[in-house]
Amino acid sequence: MLKQRVITAILLLAILLPALFHPNVWPFNLLVLVLVTAGGWEWGRLNGLQPLGAVATAVVAALLCVATWQMGWLAQPHPVLWLLAGAAWVLGSACLVKAGVPGWAKIPFIVRWCAGVLALWVAGLAMVQARQMGVNFLLSILVLVWVADVFAYFAGRALGLRFTKVKLAPAISPGKSWEGAWGGALGVVALAFVWVALDRANQVQVLSFYSRVFDRGWWLLLLAALFMAAMSVVGDLVESLIKRSAGVKDSSQLLPGHGGVLDRIDALLPTLPLAMMLTSLVQ
Numbered sequence: 650m651l652k653q654r655v656i657t658a659i660l661l662l663a664i665l666l667p668a669l670f671h672p673n674v675w676p677f678n679l680l681v682l683v684l685v686t687a688g689g690w691e692w693g694r695l696n697g698l699q700p701l702g703a704v705a706t707a708v709v710a711a712l713l714c715v716a717t718w719q720m721g722w723l724a725q726p727h728p729v730l731w732l733l734a735g736a737a738w739v740l741g742s743a744c745l746v747k748a749g750v751p752g753w754a755k756i757p758f759i760v761r762w763c764a765g766v767l768a769l770w771v772a773g774l775a776m777v778q779a780r781q782m783g784v785n786f787l788l789s790i791l792v793l794v795w796v797a798d799v800f801a802y803f804a805g806r807a808l809g810l811r812f813t814k815v816k817l818a819p820a821i822s823p824g825k826s827w828e829g830a831w832g833g834a835l836g837v838v839a840l841a842f843v844w845v846a847l848d849r850a851n852q853v854q855v856l857s858f859y860s861r862v863f864d865r866g867w868w869l870l871l872l873a874a875l876f877m878a879a880m881s882v883v884g885d886l887v888e889s890l891i892k893r894s895a896g897v898k899d900s901s902q903l904l905p906g907h908g909g910v911l912d913r914i915d916a917l918l919p920t921l922p923l924a925m926m927l928t929s930l931v932q
Contacts, residue, residue, distance in 0.1 A: 858928060
């Protein structure tokens with residue numbers, strides 16, 4: 650399993666990195682479209698749709714991206730959209746986590762289905778616009794999620810329940826601890842300030858997400874880093890809740906050793922639009 654996981658990760662990086670650093674944005678945009686489409690297919694399956702319904706969900710998610718991109722949305726600022734998406738994630742996820750796994754099934758199907766498709770579309774739009782703003786900006790957001798996950802894993806393994814004695818959300822994701830969440834948050838805070846220092850030392854032309862926030866004050870960067878780390882955990886918890894409600898371990902088996910696309914981008918779904926929201930607010 651570990652060997653398969655490593656091989657898949659290497660293949661994914663071999664696809665992601667060339668697209669990310671390509672001088673033209675279209676390879677990366679195409680990759681994002683593929684991710685949104687695959688995520689849409691998985692979303693249909695998680696909501697109990699038959700194969701044709703899952704494919705239709707994927708098509709709707711893809712067409713929504715293509716249509717809005719062709720309408721010029723990629724070249725336009727969307728501060729209101731980011732604010733609405735950010736508020737929906739913060740308030741909606743709080744309600745979901747509080748209601749727990751049984752609460753998900755009580756939400757009308759059409760509401761659940763639309764929410765997932767819109768979340769994929771908004772995250773896709775945010776990712777493409779972040780790439781257009783510059784590789785340094787987008788990469789700083791992607792690495793934030795990876796660092797939060799890695800630091801949370803090792804902190805959780807090292808500290809266990811040494812301090813809190815309780816799990817973070819035992820009914821949703823039994824493997825997560827408060828110690829792990831704190832470790833992830835500390836890792837993101839360290840990353841943020843180190844990235845700002847590197848930006849300044851190298852006098853980069855394209856500022857990272859952290860430097861844009863830091864220009865408004867170090868204290869704001871500290872709060873933003875903690876908030877983003879928390880929301881990356883929330884994205885993971887929400888997907889875990891939905892999978893438990895559907896009675897599955899992974900969103901699919903598209904990525905051997907890693908599960909599905911939603912399993913890999915769950916933390917990015919809230920953090921991408923939230924990063925765009927915070928960036929628009931500090932400009």
